[in-house]
Amino acid sequence: MSEVTKNIVEFTLIYNQQKTKLYNYACKMLSDTMMCEDIIQNVFEKFFENMNSIRNSERIDIWLYTATRNAIYAYYRTKKIRVDQFNVMDTDEIEIDSSVKLEEELELKELHEMVMNELGKLDVEQRDVFLLKEYGDFSYKEISEVMKIDENLVKSRLYKTRQRLIAKLSKVILNER
Amino acid sequence: MNRKEIESMIDLYFDGELEKGREPILFTLLSQDVEGRDYFKKLNALKSGVADTMEIFPGKLDEKILRSIGQLNERQTTTFINRKVFNAVTYAFTAILLILTIFFYSRAEDYKTQFADLTREVKQQNEKLELLMNALPTVEVTGAYLRTKQIIVKPTM
Numbered sequence: 001m002s003e004v005t006k007n008i009v010e011f012t013l014i015y016n017q018q019k020t021k022l023y024n025y026a027c028k029m030l031s032d033t034m035m036c037e038d039i040i041q042n043v044f045e046k047f048f049e050n051m052n053s054i055r056n057s058e059r060i061d062i063w064l065y066t067a068t069r070n071a072i073y074a075y076y077r078t079k080k081i082r083v084d085q086f087n088v089m090d091t092d093e094i095e096i097d098s099s100v101k102l103e104e105e106l107e108l109k110e111l112h113e114m115v116m117n118e119l120g121k122l123d124v125e126q127r128d129v130f131l132l133k134e135y136g137d138f139s140y141k142e143i144s145e146v147m148k149i150d151e152n153l154v155k156s157r158l159y160k161t162r163q164r165l166i167a168k169l170s171k172v173i174l175n176e177r
Numbered sequence: 178m179n180r181k182e183i184e185s186m187i188d189l190y191f192d193g194e195l196e197k198g199r200e201p202i203l204f205t206l207l208s209q210d211v212e213g214r215d216y217f218k219k220l221n222a223l224k225s226g227v228a229d230t231m232e233i234f235p236g237k238l239d240e241k242i243l244r245s246i247g248q249l250n251e252r253q254t255t256t257f258i259n260r261k262v263f264n265a266v267t268y269a270f271t272a273i274l275l276i277l278t279i280f281f282y283s284r285a286e287d288y289k290t291q292f293a294d295l296t297r298e299v300k301q302q303n304e305k306l307e308l309l310m311n312a313l314p315t316v317e318v319t320g321a322y323l324r325t326k327q328i329i330v331k332p333t334m
Contacts, residue, residue, distance in 0.1 A: 004254055011246065019242075020234045027232065037238045044242050048249055111222070112229035119230075133192065134227045140194060159188055166219045169226070 010055075011048050018064055019044075025065065025135040028119055029072050029127060039071045065136055065146050069128070076124065111169070118168050122161060129157045130165075183213045191220055 022043070027036040046067060047054065054063050119127055125147075132143045140158075144151040186203050189195040195203065207213050 004250065004257070008250060015242070019239070020231065023234050023238070024231050028230075037235070040238065041242050041245065045245055045249060048246050111226045115223070115226045116230050135231070140192070159185060162188065162220065162223065165223055166216070169223065170219060
């Protein structure tokens with residue numbers, strides 16, 4: 001098998017394995033389908049072009065998510081969306097917006113729609129850590145590698161984000177049960 | 178164990194980070210703790226709720242990416258072929274240069290030998306000439322400042 005064919009086969013395998021999760025991660029981070037598609041395409045193209053060097057130096061899935069994440073944050077910068085990396089809710093206080101009437105929402109949306117909605121309301125960094133865990137299926141250590149933050153901070157952010165989501169969705173969750 | 182610690186253990190369990198040995202401890206704790214069980218159920222529901230939000234990868238994007246990868250691959254193959262041709266040309270040119278260098282070097286060596294022979298011949302002839310000159314009788318030259326300003330050379334043969 002020639003090197004070119006080998007590269008194509010390997011790319012296809014990785015692409016099929018990662019595309020859905022990566023796409024969902026990017027889309028949930030951006031909430032802009034067009035931009036998300038562009039980013040995903042660029043990331044996979046870049047990956048194909050540099051496959052040989054990536055294959056030998058690091059884990060491919062971590063590379064893919066890091067590249068996607070960098071592209072997303074670059075987009076945020078161009079759009080001047082403020083991402084305050086050190087001011088994310090890492091304290092014990094979790095603010096819950098009680099103005100939303102859950103009963104009304106229940107009538108209109110299903111649980112997954114509400115999850116989507118709540119995800120959109122999260123801070124970028126909180127959403128990032130949560131999506132990397134849920135869609136990327138990474139361990140705490142891997143998330144800390146992708147985000148370049150401490151492992152304990154990953155754990156803590158994830159816990160706070162879940163607490164927040166559970167608090168927001170608890171009535172729906174209980175109802176579903 | 179306080180509430181936060183139990184919830185943290187539940188989180189670890191769902192994230193696949195709880196050590197196997199601690200799982201029975203967690204379940205024992207849950208069997209005795211209603212609030213813990215409630216959190217467990219909520220987290221489970223949240224997990225499945227998030228899993229439901231997973232969208233299918235769009236077919237159009239799939240097509241677009243694979244087409245662009247195909248084009249990239251073609252471009253890379255062409256570059257590879259071009260690189261091969263370039264390498265072959267470079268090798269040929271180097272070989273020609275090497276042959277020319279050897280040829281000119283041998284020619285230069287010939288010229289060097291010829292030049293050395295000529296120099297030796299010239300030296301020998303020079304020595305012969307010197308010998309001839311030395312073989313001639315000595316000449317006496319006497320000068321006298323006369324009114325006529327003449328210099329008389331008288332050979333003593």
